[in-house]
Amino acid sequence: EAGVTQSPTHLIKTRGQQATLRCSPISGHTSVYWYQQALGLGLQFLLWYDEGEERNRGNFPPRFSGRQFPNYSSELNVNALELEDSALYLCASIPGTGREKLFFGSGTQLSVL
Amino acid sequence: GESVGLHLPTLSVQEGDNSIINCAYSNSASDYFIWYKQESGKGPQFIIDIRSNMDKRQGQRVTVLLNKTVKHLSLQIAATQPGDSAVYFCAENTGGFKTIFGAGTRLFVKA
Numbered sequence: 001e002a003g004v005t006q007s008p009t010h011l012i013k014t015r016g017q018q019a020t021l022r023c024s025p026i027s028g029h030t031s032v033y034w035y036q037q038a039l040g041l042g043l044q045f046l047l048w049y050d051e052g053e054e055r056n057r058g059n060f061p062p063r064f065s066g067r068q069f070p071n072y073s074s075e076l077n078v079n080a081l082e083l084e085d086s087a088l089y090l091c092a093s094i095p096g097t098g099r100e101k102l103f104f105g106s107g108t109q110l111s112v113l
Numbered sequence: 114g115e116s117v118g119l120h121l122p123t124l125s126v127q128e129g130d131n132s133i134i135n136c137a138y139s140n141s142a143s144d145y146f147i148w149y150k151q152e153s154g155k156g157p158q159f160i161i162d163i164r165s166n167m168d169k170r171q172g173q174r175v176t177v178l179l180n181k182t183v184k185h186l187s188l189q190i191a192a193t194q195p196g197d198s199a200v201y202f203c204a205e206n207t208g209g210f211k212t213i214f215g216a217g218t219r220l221f222v223k224a
Contacts, residue, residue, distance in 0.1 A: 004156070035214075042202060043157070043214040056210055090156050101147055102212060104156030 002027070004105035006091050012111045013081050021076040021108045025093030032074040033102060034066060037088040046089075049074055081112045125221040132190040134218045136203035141184060145206035148177060148188045151217070152199045160188070160201075190220075198222045 005024045013019050025032050034046040045058040049068035057064075063079040072093075078085055088109050092102035126132045138146070144165035149157035163170045163177045163186075170177050176189040186203050200217045207213060 031210075033212075042216040045211060045213070048210050050210075092156070101159040101162055102149075102157075104149075104158065106154065106156050 004091055004093050004103050006089075006105035006108050008108060009106070010109045010111070012113065014113050015081055015083060017081050019078045019081060019085075019110055021078075021089050021091075021110070023074045023076070023091030023093075023105060025072050025074070025091075026095075026103055029093035029095050029103070030072055031094045031096065032068055032072065033092045033094075034074070034076050035090045035092065036060075037090055037107070038084075039087070043090065047076065078110070083112050086110060086112045122216070123219045123221065125223060126193050128193060128195060128222055128224050130193055132188075132193045132197070132220060132222075134188045134190075134201050134203075134220065136186040136188075136215055138184050138186060138203070138205045138215075140205060140207050140213075141181075143205035143207050146177070146179060146186050147204045147206070147212070148175075148186075149202045149204060149214075150197075150199045151202065157202055193220075193222050195222050195224060 007022045031050040033048050035043040036046050037043050046060055047066050048056045052068050066076040068074045088107040090104050090107045092104045094100045147162040148160040150160050151157040161172045161175050161177050163179050168179055174191045178187045190197055200219050202214050202217045204212050204214045
């Protein structure tokens with residue numbers, strides 16, 4: 001069974017540009033989470049999607065947005081990129097919405113120059 | 114903001130020794146706790162979890178201890194191996210959708 005897949009693996013952008021990151025959850029999983037992991041830091045909760053709806057978001061500005069498609073894959077968009085957006089962006093999925101362990105992808109390393 | 118903290122940012126152990134990674138959590142209402150392992154270039158992977166109605170849970174070479182009185186969580190790794198070298202995160206689930214991660218502890222295993 002395939003795990004959570006993320007693309008691209010690496011992404012280099014310049015300040016002010018937009019970035020689009022993609023995630024495919026494990027088959028059968030309906031909830032997708034996005035986390036930001038800045039260098040040397042822990043994981044900061046960004047967004048949670050379930051059944052195509054944004055259910056909650058963390059303390060991030062509105063230029064961080066996303067969506068979930070009917071096949072449960074998800075996209076994270078970051079507009080007006082800033083240098084401090086450079087981080088590893090991790091996607092995770094779970095089969096439901098309760099207290100369950102997260103299954104993570106390997107992440108997209110976003111570098112903003 | 115909300116956080117789950119760690120006592121030691123780095124831990125260096127000799128191969129074959131036991132490792133203990135500690136974690137303090139902040140939300141007394143949290144009832145589900147998870148340890149994840151993150152190797153270089155990979156996403157975090159589940160190691161073991163424990164619910165608040167338990168004090169101890171054992172897996173293969175790993176044990177998680179939960180002390181709700183002092184809001185403390187620990188991960189014990191028996192007979193630590195080079196492959197255990199990674200960053201370890203404790204995480205708490207505050208009821209439903211949100212899992213909060215600590216800053217992580219880097220474990221170095223010396224051969």
